[in-house]
Amino acid sequence: MDxxxxxxxxxxxxxxGNHLSDAMKVLESGKLESEQGKEKRxxxxxxxxxxxxxxxxxxxxxxxxxxxxxxGDDDKLGQRMQNIGEQGHMALLGHSLAAYIxxxxxxxxxxxxxxxxxxxxxxxxxxxxxxxxxxxxHEDDREGLVKVCRLVINTLYEDxxxxxxxxxxxxxxxxxxxxxxxxxxxxxLCSQLGLPLSCLCIVPCNTMFGSLHQMDVALLDxxxxxxxxxxxxxxxxxxxxxxxxxxxTDKLSRLKELCVQCNMWLHVEGVNxxxxxxxxxxxxxxxxxxxxxxxxxxxxxxxxxAVPAVTLYRHEDPALSLAAGLTSSQPVEKLRALxxxxxxxxxxxxxxxxxxxxxxxxxxxxxxxxxxxxxIKTSVEDELNSPVVVFRFSQDSTPSSGSSVEGFFARERDVxxxxxxxxxxxxxxxxxxxxxxxxxxxxxxxxxxxxPLMTAAALGTQxxxxxxxxxxxGEMIPVLxxxxxxxxxxxxxxxxxxxxxxxxxLSWPGLGGVRYEPRTTDLDENKREHSxxxxxxxxxxxxxxxDTDLYFSGGPEFCEEKNCIFIGMATEDLDVTxxxxxxxxxxxxxxxxxxxFENMTEVVRRGIQEAELQLxxxxxxxLIEEGVLRQIPxxxxxxxxxxxxxxxxxxxxxxxxxxxxxxxxxxxxxxxxMNKEASLDSPKSITKRFPGQKLFRRHGxxxxxxxxxxxxxxxxxxxxxxxxxxxxxxDEAEVPEExxxxxxxxxxxxxxxxxxxxxxxxxxxxx
Numbered sequence: 001m002d003x004x005x006x007x008x009x010x011x012x013x014x015x016x017g018n019h020l021s022d023a024m025k026v027l028e029s030g031k032l033e034s035e036q037g038k039e040k041r042x043x044x045x046x047x048x049x050x051x052x053x054x055x056x057x058x059x060x061x062x063x064x065x066x067x068x069x070x071x072g073d074d075d076k077l078g079q080r081m082q083n084i085g086e087q088g089h090m091a092l093l094g095h096s097l098a099a100y101i102x103x104x105x106x107x108x109x110x111x112x113x114x115x116x117x118x119x120x121x122x123x124x125x126x127x128x129x130x131x132x133x134x135x136x137x138h139e140d141d142r143e144g145l146v147k148v149c150r151l152v153i154n155t156l157y158e159d160x161x162x163x164x165x166x167x168x169x170x171x172x173x174x175x176x177x178x179x180x181x182x183x184x185x186x187x188x189l190c191s192q193l194g195l196p197l198s199c200l201c202i203v204p205c206n207t208m209f210g211s212l213h214q215m216d217v218a219l220l221d222x223x224x225x226x227x228x229x230x231x232x233x234x235x236x237x238x239x240x241x242x243x244x245x246x247x248x249t250d251k252l253s254r255l256k257e258l259c260v261q262c263n264m265w266l267h268v269e270g271v272n273x274x275x276x277x278x279x280x281x282x283x284x285x286x287x288x289x290x291x292x293x294x295x296x297x298x299x300x301x302x303x304x305x306a307v308p309a310v311t312l313y314r315h316e317d318p319a320l321s322l323a324a325g326l327t328s329s330q331p332v333e334k335l336r337a338l339x340x341x342x343x344x345x346x347x348x349x350x351x352x353x354x355x356x357x358x359x360x361x362x363x364x365x366x367x368x369x370x371x372x373x374x375x376i377k378t379s380v381e382d383e384l385n386s387p388v389v390v391f392r393f394s395q396d397s398t399p400s401s402g403s404s405v406e407g408f409f410a411r412e413r414d415v416x417x418x419x420x421x422x423x424x425x426x427x428x429x430x431x432x433x434x435x436x437x438x439x440x441x442x443x444x445x446x447x448x449x450x451x452p453l454m455t456a457a458a459l460g461t462q463x464x465x466x467x468x469x470x471x472x473x474g475e476m477i478p479v480l481x482x483x484x485x486x487x488x489x490x491x492x493x494x495x496x497x498x499x500x501x502x503x504x505x506l507s508w509p510g511l512g513g514v515r516y517e518p519r520t521t522d523l524d525e526n527k528r529e530h531s532x533x534x535x536x537x538x539x540x541x542x543x544x545x546x547d548t549d550l551y552f553s554g555g556p557e558f559c560e561e562k563n564c565i566f567i568g569m570a571t572e573d574l575d576v577t578x579x580x581x582x583x584x585x586x587x588x589x590x591x592x593x594x595x596x597f598e599n600m601t602e603v604v605r606r607g608i609q610e611a612e613l614q615l616x617x618x619x620x621x622x623l624i625e626e627g628v629l630r631q632i633p634x635x636x637x638x639x640x641x642x643x644x645x646x647x648x649x650x651x652x653x654x655x656x657x658x659x660x661x662x663x664x665x666x667x668x669x670x671x672x673x674m675n676k677e678a679s680l681d682s683p684k685s686i687t688k689r690f691p692g693q694k695l696f697r698r699h700g701x702x703x704x705x706x707x708x709x710x711x712x713x714x715x716x717x718x719x720x721x722x723x724x725x726x727x728x729x730x731d732e733a734e735v736p737e738e739x740x741x742x743x744x745x746x747x748x749x750x751x752x753x754x755x756x757x758x759x760x761x762x763x764x765x766x767x
Contacts, residue, residue, distance in 0.1 A: 090346045091304045094339030102332050113334035120337040123344055127352065128276040128296065129289045130312045136326045137308040137336040141297055142185065144311025145238070145267060146192045148293045149175070151315060151324035152236050152265045153193070161323065165194065173235040174227050176201045176264075178215040178250060179442075180243040199235075201227070212443045213248035215239065217255060224262050234264045241288045242270030245441050246379055247388025247451065252287035259292075269295040271453050272387060274356050282385050298340065302347065302355050303457025307340045359452035362466055363389050366450055369470040375477055379444055389450040390439065392420050393480050414506040415487070417446035419480050422509035422569075424448040427472055434469040435459050483570045487511055490567070493580040500584060503564045507556050510568035511576075515561070516587035529563075531594070536563045538590045543583070548695040550579070582695070611652070 101112060121135040138144050154160055157167045173195065177186045179202050186200040203220045205213055224234050237259055239250040249272055259266040268291045275281050276289065288294055293313035298304060313326065321327045328334065344352070367389050370376050377394045380386040394416060424438035427448060435455030439447055450469075452461055490511045494502040503513030516539055518531050543552045543565065551568030555561065565583070570576075623631065653662050 085303060087303065087343050087346050087351075088305050090342045091299075091307050091339040094342045095306060097342075098335040098338045101335060101338070106331070109331045113331040116341045117334045117337050120341045120344065124296065124298075124310055125312060127349075128273065128294075128312070129286075130276075130294065131289075133312040133314055134321070134326070135337075136311045136313070137340070138311065139308055139336075141295060141309040142188055144293075144295050144309065145185075145269070146189060147325045148265070148267055148311065148313060149189060149193055149236055151313070151320055151326060154320045154323050155315075155317075156233060156235065156263075168195075170231070172232045173199050174201050174232050175199055175235050176203055176220065176223070176237045178202075178238065178240055178243075179204050180213045180215070180240060180245065180248070181238055182244040185238070211248045213243050213246045213441075215250045215255070217251055217258065220255075221258055224258070224264070228262070234262050236265040236267060239266060239268050239291075240270045241268050241285055241294075242272030242388060244270075245439050245449075246390050246444075246447075247271060247386065249282075249284045252284065252291065256287065256290050265293070266291045267293045267295070271297075271301075271451060274301045274453050275360065275385070275387060277353055277356050278360065280385070300454045301359075301457065302343070302352060304340070304343045305458075307343060308336050310340070355457050356453070359456045360385070360387050362452040362456055362461060362463070363387050363450065365463060365466050366469065369466075373470075373474060373477060375481060376473070379441070379447065387451070387453045390441070390444070390447045391450075392416075392444060392447040393423055393477065395481060395484060411506065413445055415484070418507055418509045419484065420446040420448060423473075423476055423480065426476060427469060430472050431465060431469045433459050433461050433465040435461055436469065479569045479571060482572050482574065483509075483511060486570045486574060486576055489576045490580070493576050497580060497584050499587060500580070503555075503561050503566070505555065505559060505561060505564075505566070507559070508566050510551070510566060511570055513555060513561065513564045513566040514580075514583060515564050516583070516591075518591050533563045535587060535590050535594065536565060539583070539587050540565050542586050542590070546582075546695050550574075578695075614652070 101109065104112070117135075120137075121133070124135060125131065125133045136144050136147055138147075153173065156173075157163075157171070160167050175186065175189060175195075177200065186202070187197065189195075190197055190200055201223060203215050203223065205211075206216050220237075227234060237255060239252060239255050241249045241252065243249075247270075249270065252266075252268065256266055258264075268288045272285050273288060273294060273296055275285055293311060296310045296312065298310065299307040311326075315321055315326075318327065322329070347355070363386060367378065367380060367386065370378050370389070370391050375393055375395050377392050379390040379392070380388070421438050424436060424446075427434065427436050428438075434450065435452065436448055436450050439449040441447055455461065491502050494500045494512075494514050499517055499519060501515040501517055503515055505513055515532070516535050518528065518535060540552060540554060549571065553566045553568065555564050555566045567579070653664050
């Protein structure tokens with residue numbers, strides 16, 4: 001926002017506007033804080049409230065505090081806030097101007113607020129084709145409906161102002177609401193009006209004819225007649241011009257005729273009301289201009305932050321409107337329209353139409369591309385003019401023999417719902433500017449929704465974002481199809497393995513889950529549960545370290561099954577058999593290693609005892625061989641000098657598998673022979689994985705499978721080599737290394753004289 005010309009307007013107002021503009025730009029840019037301030041903030045307790053300073057702070061310090069609270073520790077300045085644009089600055093300026101204008105003298109304030117309110121109401125009524133209407137501006141988009149209900153109550157119950165709720169005892173009011181309305185709307189309405197929930201009547205949607213998201217008009221007519229016959233008073237009907245879920249529009253023309261016959265108020269809300277500003281509007285939406293009231297949300301439609309929602313209504317009695325709270329005699333309350341008044345002038349008529357038209361074109365662009373994608377089903381009301389696009393991944397499947405059709409399709413529906421939820425989350429994460437989200441529909445299930453009228457203006461969605469969304473969707477459809485096809489194959493392979501249990505969890509978007517079951521059956525329940533937890537935890541860590549594109553996880557956050565391993569989405573070239581065999585091999589290896597460590601304490605204890613006995617026996621043999629004279633402190637060295645003894649050190653290894661001491665001579669002789677053969681023989685020609693080749697890929701199935709041998713043989717050979725090395729380490733481990741050194745030193749010391757009383761020093765050293 002450019003600097004305001006001071007000479008052409010009130011200097012105070014211009015200065016305030018310039019300061020506000022500068023402050024907003026500083027807060028958005030995040031360049032207010034210095035490097036020293038950042039370091040200080042990282043070390044401070046910024047989330048703990050502090051005392052109010054006595055001498056106050058300057059504007060820069062206060063803005064720095066606001067900036068720190070807004071951005072926190074995030075250093076990515078470009079991703080901190082969305083760019084609200086110049087029209088957003090005008091809306092924010094309106095809130096500051098409202099506070100400034102409120103201090104004017106009463107008469108000048110009344111004239112100004114009346115002009116602002118009348119201008120804004122006139123512009124909105126002409127934009128959205130609502131003739132002779134009045135407007136109520138409110139922060140909560142449900143508040144306008146509450147005020148309208150109060151107006152209807154005051155109109156139908158003439159003595160309500162004096163008698164109050166006692167009027168309802170003989171004439172029970174009824175509010176009718178479509179089952180497709182946003183959740184909680186009717187409950188909020190009854191709560192604000194002080195009415196019991198029995199006053200709320202939910203009208204089901206069509207089940208036979210028409211859209212499944214439209215109100216059943218014939219059933220509504222029946223319900224109204226039954227209520228009137230029982231002495232109840234039909235009060236108000238809430239209809240949709242764009243349901244919150246699928247964006248469908250009720251049959252507003254027929255509903256208006258029914259409301260006129262029953263002397264009932266018709267209120268309409270929905271995102272499709274924004275298309276009333278366009279030149280070409282569907283007849284279903286155009287019928288909303290004849291309703292008694294409608295609620296508009298221009299803030300999301302036009303990308304305007306902190307602007308109020310607007311409820312347009314028609315009523316001839318100003319006194320009843322004042323009693324219902326739709327109008328106010330307080331000029332300050334009329335200033336709610338000021339941010340919208342400024343923003344509408346900044347955008348202009350053409351700018352408003354351009355934003356709404358751009359959002360509608362984005363919907364049509366996506367819908368045209370979705371028609372070309374296989375396995376994608378759309379749910380739109382009007383393919384030629386639908387501002388909301390709802391789509392879903394789906395594949396036709398047939399139940400296997402032996403399974404009930406109802407149970408199969410119920411499981412298939414749950415699986416597809418999970419897959420579509422994953423699809424929507426991935427699209428929203430990878431293409432954030434598209435603004436797609438996940439929606440739960442009663443009949444279709446979980447779907448992905450694209451509503452540019454509510455998101456495009458704020459996010460700045462463009463045609464290339466829609467193209468990127470379609471591109472990502474095209475990449476994910478084969479992944480979803482392959483995973484859905486391989487789920488049963490994965491289950492069959494797991495059930496063939498005795499050491500694996502298949503985990504059925506319909507909330508997991510992927511191949512499924514498994515649990516490795518130890519083969520040991522002599523453990524009690526607690527030890528077995530601990531063993532299962534330890535093995536599967538280690539197995540998950542090892543699987544996550546493999547060079548593969550598969551995603552391994554411990555399962556959903558609220559999964560009932562514990563100690564499980566879940567596998568994510570699959571690709572076309574996945575080798576399910578290799579995947580399952582790998583899980584079994586790694587799990588068995590972890591289980592055997594665990595058994596070895598469990599027996600380690602007892603094995604080491606027995607080995608130490610045997611080492612003590614052998615060292616004592618070796619010392620006795622040395623004593624017999626060298627004689628007693630060599631053991632005397634003064635005689636021994638002289639005798640050894642004249643007649644040296646050739647002592648040989650006998651090495652020992654500690655066999656962890658058998659728990660005994662062995663000689664090192666066979667070990668070193670075998671290793672020497674192996675080294676000699678390795679130096680003479682030519683290296684074996686083994687199959688290696690090329691750079692970029694992943695595990696669990698079938699040969700020739702994908703672009704990454706470039707090896708001449710299958711990945712199954714490569715993985716088996718690698719695990720065979722790992723098992724051979726581990727076996728050698730187990731059979732020939734040297735106690736560990738420090739123990740082996742002590743044993744060797746103990747054997748060497750036996751060749752020398754050991755003073756009396758110190759024969760067990762080497763044994764103590766071993767301990």
